Amino acid sequence: MELGTADASHGERARGWLSVTDHPTGGSERLPVVIVEGATKGPTLWLTGGVHGDEATGVAVALDAVEAVDPRKLSGTIACIPVVNPAGLRRNARASYYNDEDPNRFFPDPAAESAAPAEVQQRIDEQVYETIADTADAMIDLHTATVGSMPFAIRDRVLYGTHRSEAEATELATQLETLIDAFGHPSVTEYQAAEYLEEGLQRSTAGAVLNTAGIPAFTAELGGHSVVTEELRAGGVAGVHGVARELGMLDSLPEDVDPPAEIVTDSPVDFRVRRERGPRTDTAGLVRHRLGAGEVFSEGDPLVDVVSPTGDHLETVTADGDGYVIGRAEGLASYEGDPIASTAIRDETDLVAKRDDWPQPITASSRVATDLCKAWSTSTKWGTKRLIDTLVWIETRGTVG
Numbered sequence: 001m002e003l004g005t006a007d008a009s010h011g012e013r014a015r016g017w018l019s020v021t022d023h024p025t026g027g028s029e030r031l032p033v034v035i036v037e038g039a040t041k042g043p044t045l046w047l048t049g050g051v052h053g054d055e056a057t058g059v060a061v062a063l064d065a066v067e068a069v070d071p072r073k074l075s076g077t078i079a080c081i082p083v084v085n086p087a088g089l090r091r092n093a094r095a096s097y098y099n100d101e102d103p104n105r106f107f108p109d110p111a112a113e114s115a116a117p118a119e120v121q122q123r124i125d126e127q128v129y130e131t132i133a134d135t136a137d138a139m140i141d142l143h144t145a146t147v148g149s150m151p152f153a154i155r156d157r158v159l160y161g162t163h164r165s166e167a168e169a170t171e172l173a174t175q176l177e178t179l180i181d182a183f184g185h186p187s188v189t190e191y192q193a194a195e196y197l198e199e200g201l202q203r204s205t206a207g208a209v210l211n212t213a214g215i216p217a218f219t220a221e222l223g224g225h226s227v228v229t230e231e232l233r234a235g236g237v238a239g240v241h242g243v244a245r246e247l248g249m250l251d252s253l254p255e256d257v258d259p260p261a262e263i264v265t266d267s268p269v270d271f272r273v274r275r276e277r278g279p280r281t282d283t284a285g286l287v288r289h290r291l292g293a294g295e296v297f298s299e300g301d302p303l304v305d306v307v308s309p310t311g312d313h314l315e316t317v318t319a320d321g322d323g324y325v326i327g328r329a330e331g332l333a334s335y336e337g338d339p340i341a342s343t344a345i346r347d348e349t350d351l352v353a354k355r356d357d358w359p360q361p362i363t364a365s366s367r368v369a370t371d372l373c374k375a376w377s378t379s380t381k382w383g384t385k386r387l388i389d390t391l392v393w394i395e396t397r398g399t400v401g
């Protein structure tokens, strides 16, 4: 495989750089790339890290997971961009300085066409997406979450509608589940579909690769940000290798990589859960937690006491459902309406979800029909010109269907 300046032949590892945009002061923004090209053919597993510039453990897992692979014992290819957002890394911050928005929300989504031209962060994300979608059979995007949080894998819901049938979505969700099981970390289904779309999570790296490209992809959340947590790093490397083995790329794990089941903590509950930001406070005050990360609760259990700075008890926040604490919200102070934790709560809802806002795919025949109607209903030059444009478009596209 060749990627930017990295070019690996069979049985080799190659490192290099992928230039994605130029700096106004000279030079270019280069994403680091590592390719491990197996001795024999097989699937391509993609790893990405550091789309949030302060998520240290994810970057460490990406680097160490590719380093641990012996190319001579690999079937297929592992392709890795360990730092997708160097502009965030340079300032040890989540976002890049191209804009202050989340860089993990600009990946392609057919329903998110904007009239405004794409600015630099979106252009970078689109290049990363195209590179992955062209070659990947599976992808893991490595992240971290709140301070002290437990590690888990996020299972996005697979959307269906005009771009994918329900049966295809169910098949893709099954493939995804198999890979997440092999990763060996607790699996947390993503927010319900409406909230998922409202948050733009279908435009995250894994969300777009899964839902736009139709390739099984998931996000791994490996503890807190800013420092590498050794135990979670080792668990993440083990998980990546577990996925590679599941894909048939490795017969066995390298000697210095443990099986995920031996070093990763199981889910604290034996039922399916989904991610929830909350419960939330009704009262402003100081948050005193009763439970920590990984601790289990039942619906109605007290999770947090909100107290005043003089110690008066103001409110007890209780659990909305059965589940466990993924991580406590950062910060002692809480305003009314703030979530007090990231939690995993019991989820019975479908893993696939119908999407109503997907536009119909534009086919040549639908465009011809539309344009002929327009041309016949008007005698203006516009009608004729548009019809000629369409005929040229068909000519260049080569097919009508």
Ligand SMILES: [Zn+2]
Residues within 6 Å of the ligand: 051, 052, 055, 143, 144
């Ligand atoms: Zn992140």
